[in-house]
Amino acid sequence: MSFREFISLEASCVDLPSLLHSHYSSMVYELCKSLVSTDEGSVWEYYACQPKPASMKDHMRIKVDPPGITCGNPPERFCTLENPYLCSDECDASNPDLAHPPQLMQDRERNGLITYWQTVTWRRHPEPLLANITLSWNKSLELTDDILITFEYGRPTIMVLEKSMDNGRSWQPYQYYADDCQDAFNMSPKRVRDLTAANITRNEKNVKFEVRARFAVFAGPRLQNMDNLYTRMESMKGLRDFFTFTNLRLKLLRPALGGTYVQRDNLLKYFYAISNIEVPARCKCNLHASQCLLQDGYLQCQCEHNTTGQDCQRCKKGFKARSWKAGSYLPTPNGSPNTSEFKSVSFILDCECYGHSNRCSYIDYLNIVTCVSCKHNTRGQNCQHCRLGYFRNASAELDDESVCIECNCNQMGSVHDRCNNTGFCQCKDGAIGAKCDDCVPGYYWKQGCFPNVCDEEMLLCQNGGTCYQNQKCICPPEFKGVLCQHSRCEAGKDCNAASSSHLSTATLLLCTLLAHLLATLTPH
Numbered sequence: 001m002s003f004r005e006f007i008s009l010e011a012s013c014v015d016l017p018s019l020l021h022s023h024y025s026s027m028v029y030e031l032c033k034s035l036v037s038t039d040e041g042s043v044w045e046y047y048a049c050q051p052k053p054a055s056m057k058d059h060m061r062i063k064v065d066p067p068g069i070t071c072g073n074p075p076e077r078f079c080t081l082e083n084p085y086l087c088s089d090e091c092d093a094s095n096p097d098l099a100h101p102p103q104l105m106q107d108r109e110r111n112g113l114i115t116y117w118q119t120v121t122w123r124r125h126p127e128p129l130l131a132n133i134t135l136s137w138n139k140s141l142e143l144t145d146d147i148l149i150t151f152e153y154g155r156p157t158i159m160v161l162e163k164s165m166d167n168g169r170s171w172q173p174y175q176y177y178a179d180d181c182q183d184a185f186n187m188s189p190k191r192v193r194d195l196t197a198a199n200i201t202r203n204e205k206n207v208k209f210e211v212r213a214r215f216a217v218f219a220g221p222r223l224q225n226m227d228n229l230y231t232r233m234e235s236m237k238g239l240r241d242f243f244t245f246t247n248l249r250l251k252l253l254r255p256a257l258g259g260t261y262v263q264r265d266n267l268l269k270y271f272y273a274i275s276n277i278e279v280p281a282r283c284k285c286n287l288h289a290s291q292c293l294l295q296d297g298y299l300q301c302q303c304e305h306n307t308t309g310q311d312c313q314r315c316k317k318g319f320k321a322r323s324w325k326a327g328s329y330l331p332t333p334n335g336s337p338n339t340s341e342f343k344s345v346s347f348i349l350d351c352e353c354y355g356h357s358n359r360c361s362y363i364d365y366l367n368i369v370t371c372v373s374c375k376h377n378t379r380g381q382n383c384q385h386c387r388l389g390y391f392r393n394a395s396a397e398l399d400d401e402s403v404c405i406e407c408n409c410n411q412m413g414s415v416h417d418r419c420n421n422t423g424f425c426q427c428k429d430g431a432i433g434a435k436c437d438d439c440v441p442g443y444y445w446k447q448g449c450f451p452n453v454c455d456e457e458m459l460l461c462q463n464g465g466t467c468y469q470n471q472k473c474i475c476p477p478e479f480k481g482v483l484c485q486h487s488r489c490e491a492g493k494d495c496n497a498a499s500s501s502h503l504s505t506a507t508l509l510l511c512t513l514l515a516h517l518l519a520t521l522t523p524h
Helices: 003-011 181-185 212-219 228-237 235-242 495-498 503-521
Strands: 014-017 035-038 039-044 061-065 076-078 089-091 131-143 147-151 159-163 172-178 207-208 242-253 273-278 279-285 290-295 298-301 360-363 370-371 390-392 405-406 412-419 425-427 443-445 449-451 466-468 472-474
Touching: 014 089, 131 273, 131 298, 172 181, 172 207, 212 228, 212 235, 212 449
Parallel strands: 014 172
Antiparallel strands: 035 039, 061 131, 076 089, 131 242, 131 279, 147 207, 147 273, 159 172, 159 242, 290 298, 360 370, 390 405, 412 425, 443 449, 466 472
16 A cells, blocks of 8 residues: 555545454653763763653543533433433433533543533434534644544444644544445545455444554554554654644534434434543654653653753754754664754854744844844744734744734724734724624624614614614604604694505505595586
């Protein structure tokens, strides 16, 4: 199989019953350095190194949307596919014994009691029942084993697993899943045997994203030829990127049906429920760290080889004579650390622009060196600030090309196109939201926020008038005014005459015909 075919499987559709089992042996490269005795004395010898694989579900942050998709508020009954007409189960967010919040997807179940997150039932069929589960780590990770998702009460008939490598700013499909790939995604299904020959098992609860099978393409069925895998990873950047992610997102598009079609007379048995998500991975430290620890709530590589950053993705200050490089798996078994070397002291200008410029200028009267032509929407003496109209990406290092994010303030709702350091724009009166694209209560949106003229709930329209989209009162014929507060009959005038002016054309025509008929019948 070619590398192009291998990578294409991330955007292919896999039949849900197709799973793979194989033995996975953990990778080496656990030491970053060792003290070695030489004729000149003890010196440090450096090696490529990486943290051990771990279960990343303990560190993941879970977000479920749309709002209100989790069951229990308000409480509701539900059935199971096994007993579809015995709807005696209840989901109630106010009762800990009956609640099914998102954090139950990552808890460690004890005493044999299965806990799970659950959505509302499909009461609004045929409107689709859609749910997104976003898993975030605010850290680059590398998959080391199969992702396993355990569904209670049947797995979905259609879903998509996506990944992000830039903390959720952009997404790409990892795998499509469906009972019928052709019908759901107009794609021919690919099964595990398209990757390599293996035993196939069936499990009605579990869905996998198969990592070991992809390793096996290069390392053999038993992963004994790891040198070949490492060689491919060094020569193919896309292969290493394939296993790299910062976020995962599971898009649930249609629940388990328990049959071939939806039974509309019992929609309480259709919902999503997940009891466990396993994400075996390691911190991506670019082969410059053997430990990754939780610091201030975030995973952080403990960098060696004179590197620094959350992913050891740059050289320490003063170690830039040679450009930063990730460590290399080759030559095996120790690899190459690609250690950052000390910068020569012969440089007169200290041009530190965090990679956003390679030009500096010396300002004589200020006696400072400043960066010139900062890129990536940065500015400042060291390109350390964001241009107006951009704000700092808190999850990115200063030398990241995406360190500055566009404010994207709504032109109609905001005062200007600039925002504060957390991305919030300055809103005009009545506007609200990070981008000023929504209105506070009492205002309506129409190319900006305008005060409500009327409100149907408060019954502001008078004399029987009705409120139209909070923008105007629709008045009965005999009243006028913004709130229908004025009578069309002015003082001293015949109100009947005023009312008659609103008679329909058909009524007036009928009256004319009757008058003409009476005139012809009256004797002269």
